[in-house]
Amino acid sequence: MKNNQFSGSIILLVEDEEALAKGLEYNLTEEGYHVVWAKDGKQALDLVRTKEFDLIILDIMLPYFDGFEVTRLVREKSPEIPILMLTAKTSVDDKIHGLALGADDYMTKPFHLQELLVRVKGMLKRKMWYKKVTTAQPVYRFGDNEINFENLKARSGKQQFQLTTVEAMLLKYLIENKGKIVSRKELLENVWNITSEIETRTVDNFIVRLRKFFEPTQAEPIYFKSIRSAGYMFVGE
Amino acid sequence: MRIKNFLRHPVVIFVLAQIAWLSLVGMWIYWYISNYIIFELVGDKISTQFISKSANLLTLVVGLFLLVAILTSMYLIFIYLNKQLSLTRLYDNFIGNVTHELKSPLASIKLYLETMKLRDVPRSKQNEFFALMINDTNRLNHLINSILNISKLEQKKIAHNYAVYEAESLMREIITKSMHQFKLPPEAVEISGNTDCQCMMDQNAIKIVVDNLIDNAIKYSDQKVRLTINFSVGKKKFVVKFADQGIGILPDDQKDVFKKFHRVYNQNSPNVTGTGLGLYWAKEIIKFHRGKISVHSPGAGKGTTFKIELPIYDPLKKRNLKSLFKNPFLKKIIFEEV
Numbered sequence: 001m002k003n004n005q006f007s008g009s010i011i012l013l014v015e016d017e018e019a020l021a022k023g024l025e026y027n028l029t030e031e032g033y034h035v036v037w038a039k040d041g042k043q044a045l046d047l048v049r050t051k052e053f054d055l056i057i058l059d060i061m062l063p064y065f066d067g068f069e070v071t072r073l074v075r076e077k078s079p080e081i082p083i084l085m086l087t088a089k090t091s092v093d094d095k096i097h098g099l100a101l102g103a104d105d106y107m108t109k110p111f112h113l114q115e116l117l118v119r120v121k122g123m124l125k126r127k128m129w130y131k132k133v134t135t136a137q138p139v140y141r142f143g144d145n146e147i148n149f150e151n152l153k154a155r156s157g158k159q160q161f162q163l164t165t166v167e168a169m170l171l172k173y174l175i176e177n178k179g180k181i182v183s184r185k186e187l188l189e190n191v192w193n194i195t196s197e198i199e200t201r202t203v204d205n206f207i208v209r210l211r212k213f214f215e216p217t218q219a220e221p222i223y224f225k226s227i228r229s230a231g232y233m234f235v236g237e
Numbered sequence: 238m239r240i241k242n243f244l245r246h247p248v249v250i251f252v253l254a255q256i257a258w259l260s261l262v263g264m265w266i267y268w269y270i271s272n273y274i275i276f277e278l279v280g281d282k283i284s285t286q287f288i289s290k291s292a293n294l295l296t297l298v299v300g301l302f303l304l305v306a307i308l309t310s311m312y313l314i315f316i317y318l319n320k321q322l323s324l325t326r327l328y329d330n331f332i333g334n335v336t337h338e339l340k341s342p343l344a345s346i347k348l349y350l351e352t353m354k355l356r357d358v359p360r361s362k363q364n365e366f367f368a369l370m371i372n373d374t375n376r377l378n379h380l381i382n383s384i385l386n387i388s389k390l391e392q393k394k395i396a397h398n399y400a401v402y403e404a405e406s407l408m409r410e411i412i413t414k415s416m417h418q419f420k421l422p423p424e425a426v427e428i429s430g431n432t433d434c435q436c437m438m439d440q441n442a443i444k445i446v447v448d449n450l451i452d453n454a455i456k457y458s459d460q461k462v463r464l465t466i467n468f469s470v471g472k473k474k475f476v477v478k479f480a481d482q483g484i485g486i487l488p489d490d491q492k493d494v495f496k497k498f499h500r501v502y503n504q505n506s507p508n509v510t511g512t513g514l515g516l517y518w519a520k521e522i523i524k525f526h527r528g529k530i531s532v533h534s535p536g537a538g539k540g541t542t543f544k545i546e547l548p549i550y551d552p553l554k555k556r557n558l559k560s561l562f563k564n565p566f567l568k569k570i571i572f573e574e575v
Contacts, residue, residue: 016510019345019369026362027352061337088340089333109344113351 006124007032009054014044014070015086016062020109024057024116031117041065048074053081055123058103060087060094068101075102079152079165080130082123086111099202102164105192126191130169133176140175142223142236145214147171156214163213166191170206174224174234183231207232247317254310261303268296327498327513334500334512338380341510342373383512386445390521395442401550404436404475405468411444412466415451421462430468435550436475442522446530449515450543454481456511457541473549474528480542486534494532495520523547 011033015021018039025035036051038044040063048056056074060067071083083103087094090108098106105119134149141147147154149172152163163171170191174182184203192202207224215221225233243249349366352358358366389395409428416426454464458481465480486494490501500513523530528547534540 017341017345019373020341020348022369023345023348023352023366027348027356030356088337088344090336109340110347111344113348113355 004032004121006054006121006128008034009124010034010036010052011120012036012038012044012047012051012053012056014038014041014056014058014062014067016040016059027113027117028120031120033120039063041067041070044070045073048078048081054127055120056081056083057120058083058085060085060089060098068097071098071101071103075164079162079168080127082127082165084119084123086116096202096205099166099192100205102166104166126169130172133172143214143216145223154213161213167206167209167213170203171210174232175236178234178236181227181230181233186231203232245313247314250310250313250317254307254314257303257306257310261300261307264296264303265300268293324497327496330500331498331513334510335380335384338510338512339377342376346370346373380512383514386518387514390518395445395518395522395525398439398441399437400440401435401437402440404434404438404547404549405430405432407436407438407440407443408447408468408477411440411447412451414444415447418448419451419455421451421455421464425462426464426466428466428468430466432468432470432475434470434475436526436547437550438526438547439522442525446519446522446545449519450479453515454479454483454541457481458483459538470549471546473551474546475549477545477547478542479545480540482540485537485539486532486541487537488534491532491534495530519543 011028013021013024013028013035015024015037016039021037021039025037028035036047036053038047042064044056044058044062045065047053058067058070062070065073067085067087071085074081074083079102082105085098085103085106086109087098087106088109089095095106104123107116107119130149138150139146139148145154145156147163147168149168152165152168154161154163170187173187173191187203207226208218211218211221211224214223223235225235227233349370353363353366386395412426412428415421416423451464455462463482465478467478467480469476469478486501493499494501495516497517498513499517500511520530523545526547528545530546531544533542533544
């Protein structure tokens with residue numbers, strides 16, 4: 001497809017089903033992306049170590065290392081690559097597990113081609129937005145906390161930790177909208193690019209994690225406030 | 238036989254256990270009360286020797302017997318439940334595998350159809366897509382047949398068309414068909430042996446066994462498939478060995494590979510597809526043939542050898558004649574020969 005502003009982006013496609021991989025490769029190439037295909041988890045990890053990718057489309061049931069393991073290992077090295085899980089596993093537990101490990105989006109097979117293409121584009125768009133806003137202001141401080149959005153390292157008091165890309169994007173979005181109420185729906189659409197009842201809980205889970213990282217007392221949050229039946233609000237200093 | 242099976246049923250065991258403990262409690266209460274009444278009435282007037290010793294002994298022995306019966310029943314119920322639990326766990330595993338196996342080809346067919354709807358795909362590419370779609374429908378068909386075969390296997394209907402064959406030549410024929418089906422080049426398989434014996438086999442059922450062994454050799458090979466098949470004759474047995482140079486099976490997993498729904502999955506596994514039924518079928522089919530199938534692997538990365546032993550046909554055995562009589566085509570011929 002012409003006029004794709006993300007044309008030329010390099011996508012790593014990790015899929016052991018050859019027929020599916022060929023079809024996806026054809027479509028993504030037609031959209032203007034450059035596709036590298038890995039047949040199994042081992043090959044995927046080798047490629048991630050040696051090459052730079054803009055996005056990973058990842059199956060879960062894979063030879064050698066499954067998709068969960070690949071996500072975990074990729075996140076250790078590159079917390080910023082967007083990962084889209086594309087899998088036959090449909091259970092909520094698998095979905096939550098994948099997202100908690102750091103996958104940015106989750107689609108189940110069989111999927112709609114156009115929906116997949118829109119999601120891929122959305123993820124690349126968010127990545128670009130994230131890059132743009134972080135280059136302008138890579139380090140953000142509030143209270144006793146400091147976050148480096150470039151390497152996703154954060155510090156609260158003396159404690160250091162690594163954020164995942166979703167956590168960082170959620171933080172960034174809340175900070176961008178400091179002092180404003182942000183609904184769960186808005187967060188889902190802008191940070192996760194998904195809409196469904198199940199994932200609403202995902203937002204709450206992530207907020208709990210942010211509070212655990214940055215709040216002096218988790219039970220009485222002063223930075224990440226819940227606004228009853230409306231959403232969340234970040235109150236910086 | 239039917240009574241034996243009836244007695245093994247967990248509900249029957251449970252009912253019997255209930256009867257046993259109720260009788261035990263009833264008997265002991267009765268024993269206690271009758272002794273108590275005797276003591277109350279005449280206890281201080283008579284010597285204790287007067288109370289029947291044999292009645293006490295009988296109560297004790299019967300009581301102990303009932304107690305053992307209760308414990309045994311509980312033990313049997315526990316084993317049964319444990320078995321059910323592990324089967325349920327494996328069944329969940331199976332559902333997961335079947336879901337993957339069903340959804341992958343379906344997703345791929347849908348993807349190609351949507352691609353052709355969305356884009357202007359050139360003719361040559363379309364042909365490529367059609368071929369891939371046909372391949373996927375074949376895969377779906379194979380899987381559906383496999384699932385349907387489970388019930389056939391449970392009802393022992395999968396091997397029913399027995400006939401006497403020259404064992405080695407039939408095996409060679411089946412292997413060649415299988416190789417063709419799995420697109421294995423001739424140099425990938427080395428066949429040796431020169432036996433001269435007959436076995437009673439159902440060739441369709443044996444084909445399922447061979448297909449599964451060859452499919453496994455392909456799926457669990459890291460590099461190029463190398464399969465060595467050898468025929469030999471043992472003590473009243475026709476022996477076929479399938480040795481591959483694949484990833485091997487760890488000793489702990491070897492005892493489980495023939496179990497229903499069992500699948501070995503670890504980080505060394507180059508394959509994730511399958512239903513966990515193939516080797517279970519192989520075992521059951523060979524069992525129907527009154528033979529044996531076993532596996533041996535020196536360990537991870539050292540290849541695997543499957544050994545099939547089939548009894549050599551002995552026309553004097555009553556059982557063999559009986560089986561042959563079930564085959565309508567052979568009934569007439571044998572009848573004339575006899």
